[in-house]
Amino acid sequence: MTSRRRFLRTASALLLATAASPVFPAKTWAASPAALEIRTPMAPPEWALLERELLSANAEACEAFYARYFDARGFLLAVERWGANDGPDDAIENVNDWPTLHALGASDRLLELSKQAYEGNVRQYTLAKTVDVPFARGGMYYKEFPVMTDWQHLSEGLSVFNLLGLSDPGDPRYRDRVRRFSGFYMNEDPGAPNYDPQHKIIRSMITGSRGPMLRKATALDWAGDPFEVGDFFMEHGERTYEETLRHYDEYTDVIGDGPLNLQVTSLVLNAYMLDHELKYRAWLLGYVDAWVERARANGGVLPSNIGLDGKIGGATDGKWWGGVYGWGFSPKVPQTGKREDRNRVPRAIVGFMNAYLLTGDDKYLDVWRKQADVINAQKKTAGGKVSTPRMYGENGWYGYAPGDYRVNGLEIWYLSMQASDRARAAEHPWLTYLDGQDPGFPVKALRADLERVRARAQAQRDDRSTPDTRLADAALDINPASVQALIHLMQGGIHIARPPWSPTSPAQGGALLYARLRYFDPERRRAGVPEDVAALVESLSDDGAVVTLVNANQVEARTVTVQGGGYGEHQVLSVATDGGAPAAVGASAFTVRLAAGAGARLTLKMKRHVNPPTLAFPWDRTL
DSSP: OOHHHHHHHHHHHHTOOOOOOSSSOGGGGOOOSSOEEEOOBOOOOHHHHHHHHHHHHHHHHHHHHHHHHBOTTSOBSSOOOOSTTTSHHHHHHTTTTHHHHHHHTOOHHHHHHHHHHHHHHHHHHHHOOOSSSGGGTTOSEETTEESSEEHHHHHHHTTTHHHHTTTOTTOHHHHHHHHHHHHTTTTOSTTOOOEETTTTEESBSEEOTTOOOOSOOOHHHHHOSOOOOTTOOOTTOOSSHHHHHHHTTTOOOOBSBOGGGGGGHHHHHHHHHHHOOHHHHHHHHHHHHHHHHHHHHTTTSOOSOBOTTSOBTTTTTTOTTOSTTSTTOOOBOTTTOOBOOOOOGGGGHHHHHHHHHHHOOTHHHHHHHHHHHHHHTTOEEETTEEEEOOEEETTEEEOOEESOOOTTHHHHHHHHOOHHHHHHSOOOHHHHHHTTSOTTHHHHHHHHHHHHHHHHHHHHHHOOOOGGGOOTTTTGGGOOOOOHHHIIIIISOBOOOSSOSBTTBOOOSSOOOBOSEEEEETTTTEESOOTTEEEEEEEEETTEEEEEEEEOOSSSOEEEEEEESTTSOSEEEEEEETTOOOEEEEESEEEEEEOTTBEEEEEEEEEOSOSOOOOSOGGGOOO
């Protein structure tokens, strides 16, 4: 078959749209009328060459990292322990961002290794057992899921799994697991009654495949079995097991619901995006809506404990700020005797972002605006400098930090695209670039990430640790995967992961992809840009985006599918090439044929958050 005929057949297949949801009108999936041909010569800009090099360098460095720290089964070569410091979640986090790299266009080997590491993690920690910690004596995983832990660590342990659907949504094991894992929180498994549908609460801060913990937690539950600290790297600086145990002395109030549990919504949204089963949509929105109401009833601030009776502060003596990781959670550091503020409520933003991704309803963002307003109303000014609180306790607001309270402001603006939300967000170099004030940002950001890959690859070569001297979190900081610049520049997206993508965006685990654009290779039938293709999102607005596509191959043409949103949630209304007249699209995705050495700037008009998000590839959607 000639390349021209192959292209026409491919383009025709791509014009099919995805199935209509029972919730959204079928017309939102109308097909693009034609593929776009780009023949204008464009010498590859520096940013394009750097993008391609960064994708390649990431893949090579990650493969070398895997060869050093994993075996052929996908088992992490480290000492296996249960615990919040260095448990199973840390083990799989060693390959964080690898699925994202593949979904951007990096080598297929990265997807293979990501899956191998995940399968190994499930097997390794199903076999691993505790001696003293009571609920993990039969295995740290049960039914392929952690037996019982909090959603800070559950979500971190799902950071890889939750993104595997970007590249292989048809994988039967993935599809089975995402439904089964969601079922642990929808009372579909009688052995895991984690959810109370009457009060719309997850019944404990500590839950899992063996159900909720409905007693006071102990330091042992959190710290894991005794061990000799010796020369192990300890993230929190403990010098002995006794200090590790004492770190968790005040981690007792886990009964009842807390905002961190909202991170389960990433799992449930993935289940919905498989086949649009309404039960997942209904559960997710019902649970998040309950938290919207709780914030309203609590004067605009999300409470950090909901009792088993459904009442605010019901399990913490009426204190709305109570509970582990709550507004008033400032436990003592055993090494210093000083208290450290550990409020994790801001991480709950992921649940509201997922509800917004599903609906486009501004009420889910308004919760966070109102909360910020309440906190900013407590500001103090001393010596001409403003500070605002981060904590609340018996004596009111405390934990003041310099400046206005802007935590999560960037995420809110990114979703809403409202000028008023932009004013609330902290400054960020990427936003300065989008404002047209730093045209050199793409090259600087890509070079910085290339340097990060180099430095981490060197750190791996310099590492003298051995499997018996490493805990699961020992190599986390030298995982070479560097995706932030690629997500910003290629997709017009934000990277919500560990570590945080900005000083005012708390570290997250298990978050989904929040992106304006996503790309697919229709000829190789895979996610990500085709070989030699680079993309640069130059501006974003509520109703559009500007992106430059270039084919750096000077001999062969390339075909790329451009999708609106990470999950097809945005509708592309029209596309104009190099300032020309717009051509109607009317679909969630369209195809572009880039001639050899060709490129162009595309101006897209869009209607955001009008399609039911889906994991299906564009050519797998049918009318």
